Amino acid sequence: MSLPHQPGCACCTLPRLSTQLDALQHHNWTESLSGLIRVAAERAKLALHQDAAIFHGGPIYTLQGGQSGRVEALGVAHGKVVSVGSLRQVEADMQAQPRAERIDLRGKTLLPGMVDPHVHILPSALYRNWVNLSPFEDQILRPGYNLGWVAEKLRNELTARHGHTRADTQQWLTGFGVDPSLMTKWQEPDQPFLDQISTETPIFLINASGHLGYANSPAMKLAGLDPDSKGVTTEADIGKVLAVIPGLAAPHLLSKLQEILHEAASRGMTTLFDAGLGAAMGQLEITLLRAFAQSPLAPVRIGAALYSNQDWLQEQWLHTFQPNHIPHDDDRFSIRALKLIADGSNQGLTGYQSQDYCCADEHHVPNVSPRGLFNFEPPITFAAQLQRALNAGWPVLVHANGDQAVDYVLAAFELALYDENAKDGAPNSKLALRSRIEHASLLSDASIATMARLKLSPSFLIGHVGYWGQVFKTTILGRDRAQMLDRCQSALKAGLRISLHSDHFVSPLGTLRMMEQAVTRVMEADPERQPLNPTECLDRLSALRAVTLDAAWQCHMDHIVGSLEPGKLADLAILEQDPLDPAVPAGSLRDIRVHQTWLAGKPVYQNPKTH
Template identity: 30%
Template structure:
């Protein structure tokens, strides 16, 4: 994954670093009496996968919460199965403690709807109960949880969020969208040490099994950042971590100079770009579109979603943070949101020019071609959630945005055409951490139903591999230390059961045989 995409025969590691790369003959000349020589026997050695955007340790929630996912991720096909999973979790949870579930998708349940406050009340009135939508942008809470969060009939919708109401009433129905959900989310994150340990260990184990050597927590609170830093120092999490501090949660410390990355960073933890969430999720009908959704949402044929941060406020935040010297990572799914982000950043750059800003436009799912061209001019780099084509492609085409717009989601082809460097991510725990799925989806853009969604946006295997290695590292200014197999870089490596260049159609079926961080093996398949 170097600048020339070279494929070489051999590599030498000394200590934590790559010593040399080259031919078998060149590397064998470096062998000493105590050198361990490994013959890959036809397997492939790659740089360890770099998670360009995810929410580590979110995949570890399975240790402490009910898995509410529908196929192909989980097995919940109807509301009865979803509620049964939450009821089972409640039965093993002491009264007063949180009962939560994650990953439900209303459009995949037989009833085609969200659970309700009343249904969660029927599970328990002794526990706060919450079911998190697969998008992560909304949840449903029971009465106990709503009371703890201070949400009732008199609570107004917050800026950038919606409190669902019962028909003909202002009484909350339990559904909390976007910023309205954050009070409940923060309460849920306040877990005991034992739960946090199990969650961290489970996520670290999964990432190691998938060949991920740099994980990302792409939106952290101060508390989570401290916990992850401690878990790293104690060796609970062996992966290198990149943490994006949430603008909203770190608050004034980012603006008044009180924020010090050194309070959280260590040898394996990097505090990265400041994270702003500008809109929501297309599959949650909260992504902010320039044109209405394909299927009218709640009967409104003109509904386009909404911004999580109003345009004027976004301009103010981006200008202040850019002026303070921070790299920015801004979540934008809908094309109207992307337009606001680009407008805000262009204004900030005009006022305070930075030669290499690398604003990361997270997801950039609905970016139009002229917006991609504009990214090139502004120094913006998108991180595409390309596996949307597999998990939601059919529903994007038929339900959410229609055939024409669905064919253009995650537009890698346009990015290459306009010289825009990009990465690809999985947004785990939204979908499982499977980097080779991300690679495969970039190459084939196939849906679960077997259709190809936007063949003009497909790219080749080497470019797709770069998007989960060196280009993902580059986005966070880490390209000098990881992401490619070059002398002097960290020996963060993954051994695959075969060469992904040999048979691209089967590349997502390759197995991770070994994961190495800093020259030390953290996972080996037996």
């Protein structure tokens, strides 16, 4: 069994994906991108829009100053907000734009464009080319999710490919998103199970957490895996399997990349923050995503944190880039921070805990301690890595799920943030960098107090409560420790600015869904749909702020997005209903339809069902 402190990659398998993205190096992906851009440009010509507009006739929330900032009208021109206030005032301020289009909202609600501050864009695009085995149907838990359903999906895919289930040892059958923890009965799709699907076609599945994989006998043989593992693989062996699976062609990857960004726009998002860019292909990922974001293909703007777990990689980033915190007009792509991953996934039983997982004996992960794993020697080695980044002026996002991982990370920050040259009472500039704890899933009162003192803010994967809350409470963590999960309200009371994120591909894109889960904290797998620790429920405005202004603040983008104020970019979403209206049930916020999404004063999404 591995030592719990052994260095290892527990970061959603991102570095292991290099072989799957290898086609980008050997294929002229710029030709494929240029072709997509030409098509998008032609469509844009057909959707010309005035460069100025006055919105009125419905609730308009600016989020100015962190309050709702409700106003009667909003004026935009040349991609920016010009005026907010009464209709008369906005009309006066817009006199320099005599041809401004007047847009009557007809009772619809206008908000700042929403921000998801933690996603993984390229891996999500890659996995969308695999068979979808996730427990989610759109943004809802799939009823009757079990191994039987997984088997049926895989057999149907084999049949669709070949007309029958004959063998094809050249074409792998790959699936993503399988999650035993959310099945009606927790069962691993191990080698004996997958061999029932086929003993000739190689099959490989990756767990929804990204930390585990499952292989059948042909796949194990091709990858040289230990037959005693029963096909259940952790990060190192996942890399061996991915190395022998044929890579994805560039046009397919680019198509799925476009699909993800348009899905985000269709759900009211105008900013995605990639929390781990460069993990698989380094500079090539940055080049690709920048080119995509700055083209007509992208209906959202993209910020990023660079994956930096290895010393050599961190040094490379420090010598190549500077954090982009300077205001820019309509900046569609920017690198804002560095990313470190301290532990694994709580639902994957690899997040590092202060005590054994309740289900460790029954659902033990091969080569992982029953308390999970930590990727550094805590806290000294980890502190040195943090300190290099902070001393160079970089904010750092640190992935920490387990409560022991959080405490180790905070101890490392204590060391890294210490400024021996600062005089008594002098400000410590490193405290102002807005460093974050990603997921911060299990927080004690002491941890929250330490975060407040160190000026660290949490970003919560709130789907842990909504989707996995029941299994955390009954199986993985136990009733008492599950109360520590995603303590949103306690963090706010301690003076922390919080955000909510999807960690997509881990949970579905959907900021309104994330608001709903933070407001209700309903455990959606619970037949009685009880809330998990309702004292941590957010009010609606706080939840909205956590996917707009405060999410933008955490990403160092609040000077341009996150609220609708004169001089800021006109990124906005128009909704069919008002999510702040108490008459709209809190449990149906995810069902609110997005009517339009605008980026820099131009519509980039229009819902065909609301026109």
